[in-house]
Amino acid sequence: MLAKQNAVVELMRISPVAEELSALFAKAGHSLFLVGGSVRDALLGKLGKDLDFTTDARPEQVMRLVSGWADAVWDIGIAFGTVGATKDGLTCEITTFRADQYDGVSRNPEVKFGDSIEEDLKRRDFTVNAMAVNLATKQFVDPYDGMAALEAKVLDTPATPEESFGDDPLRMMRAARFTSQLGFTAAPRVVEAMRRMADQIQRITAERVQVELSKLLCGIEPRRGVELMVDSGLADHVLPEVPAMRLEIDEHHQHKDVYQHSLVVLEQAIDLEEDGTEPDLILRLAALLHDIGKPDTRRHIPGGGVSFHHHEVVGAKMVRKRLRELRYSKEIIENVAKLVFLHLRFHGYGKGEWTDSAVRRYVTDAGDLLDRLNKLVRADCTTRNRRKAQALQRSYDDLETRIARIAADEDLARVRPDLDGNEIMRLLGLPPGPLVGKAWKFLKDLRLDRGPLDHDEAVAELQKWALDNVSGVVPAAGEDVADGAEQVEDDRRDD
Incomplete structure (x- = not known):
């Protein structure tokens, strides 16, 4: 054998x-x-x-x-x-x-x-x-x-499934995880026991459940693991937002099956991961959860059709809540939520109508997540219309080309105002404080809109801004101007 x-x-x-x-x-x-x-x-x-x-x-x-x-x-x-x-x-x-x-x-x-x-x-x-x-x-x-x-690629239990899961309900999550990691299929009696006992997963700490969920998503066939969780009812207690995406569709208000769409996006995002690299848990979570805001934002349009306005905003909030409950790290929570929040941004690109300013903002808003965001928006194309799909792919290619060109010219990875905090305080006679941070942010937004400015132009723009925002402010006696740079740096980190 x-x-x-x-x-x-x-x-x-x-x-x-x-x-x-x-x-x-x-x-x-x-x-x-x-x-x-x-x-x-x-x-x-x-x-x-x-x-x-x-x-x-x-x-x-x-x-x-x-x-x-x-x-x-x-x-x-x-x-x-x-x-x-x-x-x-x-x-x-x-x-x-x-x-x-x-x-x-x-x-x-x-x-x-x-x-x-x-x-x-x-x-x-x-x-x-x-x-x-x-x-x-x-x-x-x-x-x-x-x-x-x-040999049959079947998951079954040595004792009865009821005994096994009764001893340790986490084994139900492990069944879903092994389905993903090994490509196996749970035996019918195992699935049936999971359906009857799914609520017992609540005996398990969130941390242990999260570990199994992460391993599932990083397996070779996470879609199968997610489907077992949903079909067995386990997801209702672990990740209820996912089965909630199975929205009823009628002949008058048609839209994609959001649940099935999300599973396809998950698979397509995985296909975009670089060969030889570790599975990207953040990207996979974002792909699975990117549309979880749709059920709460669905509106039927008179005459047929459905809208999901602002589902990315609602979805980002839902992601934070769910991942906190599952005890994910703050970094993972914020990164996944940010990707969900930004995943629709590309759809305003159209046929390249974005200005260079819009491209800069897209890059700056994505920050270190830019590569993942690009993968997510590409994966989010699940249309069966070949012509439409090809047009979207060309738009993605065009945007990435423009990002590369502007980045080469302007160092987009480190967009900063053309004047630093010390110079802002010197030019405007400001003491350290929030007003310096506001001036810094104004210049940063200007830099995003218009690209790099020469020194004289930046000074002129700052002075025009000051006419509407600064009145009769002079440096406080004894204050070190360098402290303003620290204030600006704090403001920049929080921006």
């Missing part, structure tokens, strides 16, 4: 570490198994550098056995029976056989150590993760037909 051949090849690759570790345990009278995801990945021919082992030795015995052999040892998970170690660049987690009991309320088990590999494998999440390899004999242990499930 090809899968077994792959596993043998992978085991040979790690054999020095595995053999040494197995010998240590055998000498002490204990068995040691490669287990779980490590076996699954070995069978798929893609074993990584993080290895999972299980043993009949108790945690304190494991600590004694690996101390002195490993390059480093840690016991952060020892309360749950896990000891960690590194050796020759490999990370090993060694866990004592488990036979846990769950209270059905939290996902924290009453830790109970087991005495057999079969008992340990039964408590694992899916049959494809419930296989083991006896490192001493190289024999496969597969009491729950994980090999057959792996």
